[in-house]
Amino acid sequence: MYLLYDILLHLSLVLLLPYFLFKMLFVGKYRKGIWERFGFIGEEKLKNLFAGCAECHGKKIVWFHAVSVGETKAVLPLVRLLKEKHPDRKVVFSTVTPTGNAVAEKEGCQWIDSLIYFPLDFNWVVNKIVRLIKPSVFVVVEKEIWPNILRVLKKDKVPVLIVNGVISDRSFERYKLFGFFFIRIFKNISAFLSQTKKDSDKAIALGIEAQRVMLTGNMKFDITPPLWHLSEREAFMQGLGIKDSDKIVVAGSTHAGEEEIILNVFQRLKHEFPNLKLILAPRHPERFNEVEKLVREKGLAVVRRTAVTPASRLQPPASHDVILLDTIGELSMIYSLATAAFVGGTLVNIGGHNLMEPALYRKPVIYGPSIKSCLEMAEMLESAGGAIRVNSEETLFENIRELLLDETYRQNIGNAAYSVVEANKGATEKCLRVLERLMVE
Template sequence: MYLLYDLILLALTLVLIPYYLVRGAFHGKVRRGIRERLGIYSAGRLAPLQGKRVIWIHAVSVGETRAAIPLIKALRKTWPEAALIISNVTETGQQIARGIGETDLSLYFPYDLSWVVRRVLRRVNPALIVIVETEIWPNFIREARRQAIPIALVNGRISDRSFPRYRALRPLFQPILQDFSAFCMQTALDGERIALMGAPAERIEVTHNLKFDMQAPVPDVASVAALKETYRLPADLPVWVAGSTHPGEEEIVLQVYRDLVSAGVNFVLVLVPRHPERCRALAEDLANRGVPCTLRSAIDGGGEPLRAGEVLLVDTIGELMKFYAVSDLVFVGGSLVSVGGHNILEASLLKKPVIFGPYMHNFKEISRLVLAAQGGIQVADAPALAEAVRRLIEDPVLRQSLGEGGNGLLLENAGATDRTLATLRRLLES
């Protein structure tokens, strides 16, 4: 099975590397991660790890990286002498990872070819590997077991969509899951599902969701005013932030915005696509529609504030929480189209009312809890979105109530980091 997997992955890699090089050249980027994905590191790249016990955290992309931050902070506090490295698959994940001050090194995750991961694991020599959510790389996991490196899945979840496929492929997944040392799952249902996939029941724990342990200070009035001035957002108009949006959603959000402004509801839209490389095409589309648009990268802190009907299009990475901080209401994307949603708790963390669509299958439990706590509004379609936005723009008391409801939910459900850390401590000390 592993030989066949290597051959298939090798064939895919030989196709993907030229694709990434061409795509990088087209977008004006250098694909810096390809060498690292092949396990080739420049001189001194791994120097921060020398002579230290290494803990390797792997988070595939942006959402998983942000979810891991409370755990990374706890690992740094518990083992200050250790070297913490974080790896990602995506470029956007890497950009977020580089901003985490508690880590010593950020790398691209290697291609899961047996000879590549074998070389990488020997060079990095981790004492513990922590995989965030559900990243199952057969060769990497198998080689870690062969080198007697404990490996833990944390914040684990098995979505409604993926579970039938995983269960149907149980004969393939069971031997891979046997190589894990521990499974820290978000819910009891996730624990049951991974057991049905073949994970040893005695290694499964329900530690709950690390996302409830996220921390971010709620900015005071002066800080919000300063951020608004930086972003050229008006001090006297409400700000609607549509974050992590996908194709198909921007059109809905923009139409709702234009219709409401035309109806006399005065506010400003900040649009933050999930993938900022799409902003160039989006800006052209806005120009064709006659919608005044300003790119975040073009703002230098000066100039007149945006007016109702204008759009601030965010083509940068790492500022989403700052935009949430200056918002009056938030829509979280990936939910009006069948993507499965994104983390709505980031808005609740900053006491913001959050709106999201019907497609929340990747955050099913979180969306249920937010609604139960009266921390947000779920909408079915464009007309419902327009009604929710209008209602929140016109009712500041409701905005405050929803923001506090969501924030209270976070406080009530905190503790996943401590429970997960206890498991990791046992693995490191055994």
């Protein structure tokens, strides 16, 4: 079966090569890390791993893998705990997306010894990378199941630990459909630490031995929210023309189709709340120009976050309706400024993003009906009275308006959201204990 998998992978590469060549030429993000994904890692990326540590190969290196931004933010507290408790350990950290890579570099640089892009799952590529890094443990965040690398790690007797494990209904059905193949793959997993009991049950049903499955909870509850230094906050507010008396709606991780709705709502609210500002953060950086154009077409004054420079702060602040957050890794902290916070990917068929980010700052969380990727989190927030689910432009308008009008109501929802965070902390410590056990086996 692995031979057939390899044949299909290489056939896919040949068929899709023209598409990827086009993307590499005209879309910058596709060029980032492409050589690393084919196994060509520069020496400078690995020099920190072996500097002053000749015995590191196979003994001291822990390889963490997170697909993108959400997974990266979730696992960095575990990386920090590992390095604080075991400073002699070396950490390799890989991502798939440039945004995930950027967040890991910005927020985890003090704990990560080597930051790379994850290799494509061709047998010859993963063989090369695993033999080059020679990790003692391989830690996967949430749901990345790649047959060849798991097989190579098993062959080299490297334990595979899945933390914050989640298996969507769609993935579960796909794994079951090809159960004759995936049951072998799942047997290569040393431990599966799940977010929910439902995820644990699915993992066992797919062939992971029950004694290797543990319900640890969601590590995203353990994220320590970044806080502004007073001078940074003042510079940000002043540079963008935001006053302390202004009300701010933050719409984070938005997708095509959502910005139109949010801007319509904002324009209606602006008539009643003249001091209202909108901070708009599209999920994908390649859409920044498109979203800026849309805002201008609505007749709204817009400024990009990156337009705020030390020089611009010396000028009298201009009045802007909309601030376009065109940076990576700042959204979480921006939520702390919100009067009301909307989490994107929920008004269109995406499935939602991290609902906990606003809750970490005691902010009322608003989202749409598409929450398949964060359903359990949404249910916990709603049960506690810490979130508002809307299903249309009109209900979004009505609920944001109510939050803007009633400070007590707003605070009660925000406090309820934060109570969910407090009640569910501890997953990271549990994951560390399992990781420590695997490191000495």
